[in-house]
């Protein structure tokens with residue numbers, strides 16, 4: 001296999017990595033918000049449930065969570081749920097391991113939503129009470145205060161920790177290969193096994209590095225844009 | 232008839248009695264200065280007037296409208312509390328400007344959200360107020376680019392933009408470097424000339440003496456002494472007041 005063919009073969013895998021990255025970000029980031037609000041809720045039971053949930057998700061390896069999501073429904077219903085998905089829902093698609101990808105997406109989304117929720121919570125709780133009270137004495141509603149006063153300050157504060165998390169996410173996608181999802185490292189291992197080529201495994205690092213480079217520039221730009229005020 | 236009547240306000244935090252029955256009234260255009268040592272309940276009183284805290288007992292009446300009645304068991308809705316707040320304005324010790332908005336936007340934000348006029352009217356009013364507090368050249372500045380004195384003047388303009396019937400100040404100069412207190416006190420004094428009804432909690436005795444129509448000395452959650460500046464400063468009746476005023480003089 002030529003260098004070019006190897007690159008294309010790995011790129012196929014990297015597209016799966018990017019898919020996991022994008023879906024986790026697009027679903028996990030919004031899902032983190034209700035979790036954060038539950039963790040800050042005045043309703044004690046809700047708060048407790050939410051905190052325990054976040055503790056479990058953050059306290060257990062993501063790889064284990066992927067296994068649990070993938071295998072447990074099968075054990076419960078006595079039939080491999082995600083493998084059926086391959087056959088029934090995704091037979092028109094070229095992705096042969098669609099069911100497994102869905103399991104990975106669910107596990108990643110829940111896991112990252114919990115990490116994001118803690119970042120949101122930290123950001124929201126770091127805003128001084130004076131900002132809320134200044135809004136209250138001006139006769140604003142709670143929702144106006146949150147949307148027009150608090151939100152942007154929170155966003156400014158959470159961009160750096162979110163950037164860290166987002167950069168970690170693209171590298172975490174490699175965990176998908178624990179249930180044989182054909183992300184980039186799985187592809188490279190395939191080459192090592194079938195073609196006795198080891199160097200593609202190391203070559204995958206270049207894909208990650210380039211993508212992280214782009215992310216760093218984009219996120220740095222966002223951070224800079226929000227630096228116009230200080231709070 | 233008095234513009235504001237506060238009758239027998241009491242407020243506890245857990246077991247601590249912070250306000251133990253505060254009563255006073257205020258005429259339109261009157262300036263009330265509240266003095267007293269730290270912990271005597273001055274901030275809590277202003278917070279009750281602005282409905283950031285709800286008193287346990289007592290009534291708050293503006294004009295002929297009873298805004299709060301402690302003996303009424305029905306709890307005020309969020310909306311009722313919000314409406315009540317609109318009668319009052321509050322200028323905080325540490326300004327609490329909105330950092331992501333520039334000076335002009337800080338002043339126009341609330342009137343815009345509360346639809347207090349057309350955007351043109353709101354903008355014109357805000358510019359007028361900012362000129363009044365001497366900040367016409369800072370309209371585009373962000374709070375972090377301003378000195379403490381300038382920030383406090385923005386906060387005053389922001390509060391005035393909603394035309395509150397009673398404007399409250401909680402130690403408006405305490406967070407400022409001494410050389411910046413003058414500019415803020417001058418602005419507050421200028422408001423008196425425009426017939427603004429004000430309650431000013433302050434440690435600036437000269438200011439209280441020269442600007443206030445009425446002075447209240449608070450100690451341990453009660454009004455220890457109330458009267459004209461001449462009475463309170465010139466001829467205090469209570470021993471506590473005498474001791475307090477003696478103490479403030481010794482500092483200088």
Ligand SMILES: Nc1ncnc2c1ncn2[C@@H]1O[C@H](COP(=O)(O)OP(=O)(O)O)[C@@H](O)[C@H]1O
Nearest residue numbers: 244247249267268269270271272273274275276
């Ligand atoms: N939210 C609160 N919870 C408990 N105690 C409070 C609270 N706010 C004020 N206090 C107490 O009430 C007393 C009066 O406080 P404050 O009104 O701030 O006095 P001042 O403004 O005159 O210094 C203080 O002893 C303070 O510790």
Ligand SMILES: [Mg+2]
Nearest residue numbers: 273274275402
């Ligand atoms: Mg105080």
